[in-house]
Amino acid sequence: MGPVNVGLDIGATKTLGVVVDADGRVLAQERLATAPGAEGIVATAVGVVEALAAAAGAVTAVGVGVPGLVDVERGALAHAVNLGVDGEWLPLGDLLASRLGVPVSLENDVNAAALGAVALTGVDDLVYLSIGTGLAAGLVLDGRLRRGVSGAAGEIGHVPVDPAGAACQCGQRGCLETVASGRAITDAWPSGDVPAAQALFAAAAAGDVRAVAVRDRFAAGVADAVRVLGLSLDPGVVMLGGGVAQLGEPLRAAVSSALHDQAIASPFLASLDLAGRLRVVPVDHPVAAVGAALLGPREAVA
Known part of the structure; x- marks a missing residue:
């Protein structure tokens, strides 16, 4: 398999990562228990992406769906209490990009899931x-x-x-x-x-x-x-x-x-x-991770 895009759905208990094709079909997936706090979130996400890269090929971009308040332009996260992130802005996109060496897009997990649902239904x-x-x-x-x-x-x-x-x-x-x-x-x-x-x-x-x-x-x-x-x-x-x-x-x-x-x-x-x-949603279909994988560098905002 050639270079791939990865989508991550970061939740309080687990982080699910997928590799998808251009139509949103899941080609590979990996999950790890989410460690809390900024360092834990980053380490868990990196672990999932590295596992997917080993299984599916070099990663060219990563999209992330995450609960809480998301500043899409800055790639920052706040008020994700269940992840151990308080009201201070966490530059999660930059932290992940520096560790992974690829562009990272951040989105609220429900918005990412909506994009995944569009891919699922057409x-x-x-x-x-x-x-x-x-x-x-x-x-x-x-x-x-x-x-x-x-x-x-x-x-x-x-x-x-x-x-x-x-x-x-x-x-x-x-x-x-x-x-x-x-x-x-x-x-x-x-x-x-x-x-x-x-x-x-x-x-x-x-x-x-x-x-x-x-x-x-x-x-x-x-x-x-x-x-x-x-x-x-x-x-x-x-x-x-x-x-x-x-x-x-x-x-x-x-x-x-x-x-x-x-x-x-x-x-x-x-x-x-x-x-x-x-x-x-079909049982166990990872719509949020799929939607995150389909994120562009700056998804259209209305």
């Missing part, structure tokens, strides 16, 4: 809705990644929908994230060693009445997020991703059912067929 008007610990969206509109003036585009989880709802970590009350996120499921359905979302959906499928109620409330919250995105952006596809999306088809079906219920009294909403636009 649809260039798409919203990637990440349902992980929190809730956030990556927006690709007419083929252009939308970050927003302050990088806050797609922070759908912090749209308040219930003035009497639970306090959110962002300081507001009743945000969508307090209902429609992995953290919300864990709070509502503690499950020990089994992932809470899997335990909840299994119990609901088995007929547990309380589990059905918790699942349906969660699904209605995700449907609310889809509805806000659909009415504000009208995307061709809404792709459900993130850790909770490992549920696969049961998640899509539950959210689709909630969308249908919400549209019963509204011919206008029914005519939009938001449920018909739903997709779910």
Whole structure:
């Protein structure tokens, strides 16, 4: 194999790296446990890239998807608390480039995943809705990644929908994230060693009445997020991703059912067929790493 581009998805527990072709097909992948803090993040990323280079060929460029606040122009990262990076800007792009000797592009992980979802579907008007610990969206509109003036585009989880709802970590009350996120499921359905979302959906499928109620409330919250995105952006596809999306088809079906219920009294909403636009990321498809591998030196910003 000749020179290759590598994409990295750096998360709190693992760093996943992939080599992809021009169409986003994964040719090789490698993962390592992420060591915390600036030095740990850099060392882990370098280890993954070196392993991929040994397996697939000389690396010509690296794209990185990472949680937190990302300054794309500077290649800097801040407020990635789960990675051990606080509010001070970390020049992660420069640190990696100096160690690897190749250009490095940095992007928020949800935005990178949106680009990976575009490569997966071939649809260039798409919203990637990440349902992980929190809730956030990556927006690709007419083929252009939308970050927003302050990088806050797609922070759908912090749209308040219930003035009497639970306090959110962002300081507001009743945000969508307090209902429609992995953290919300864990709070509502503690499950020990089994992932809470899997335990909840299994119990609901088995007929547990309380589990059905918790699942349906969660699904209605995700449907609310889809509805806000659909009415504000009208995307061709809404792709459900993130850790909770490992549920696969049961998640899509539950959210689709909630969308249908919400549209019963509204011919206008029914005519939009938001449920018909739903997709779910195939289990274990590394959309964030793929999207990172496809990053240009300066991805188009709208």
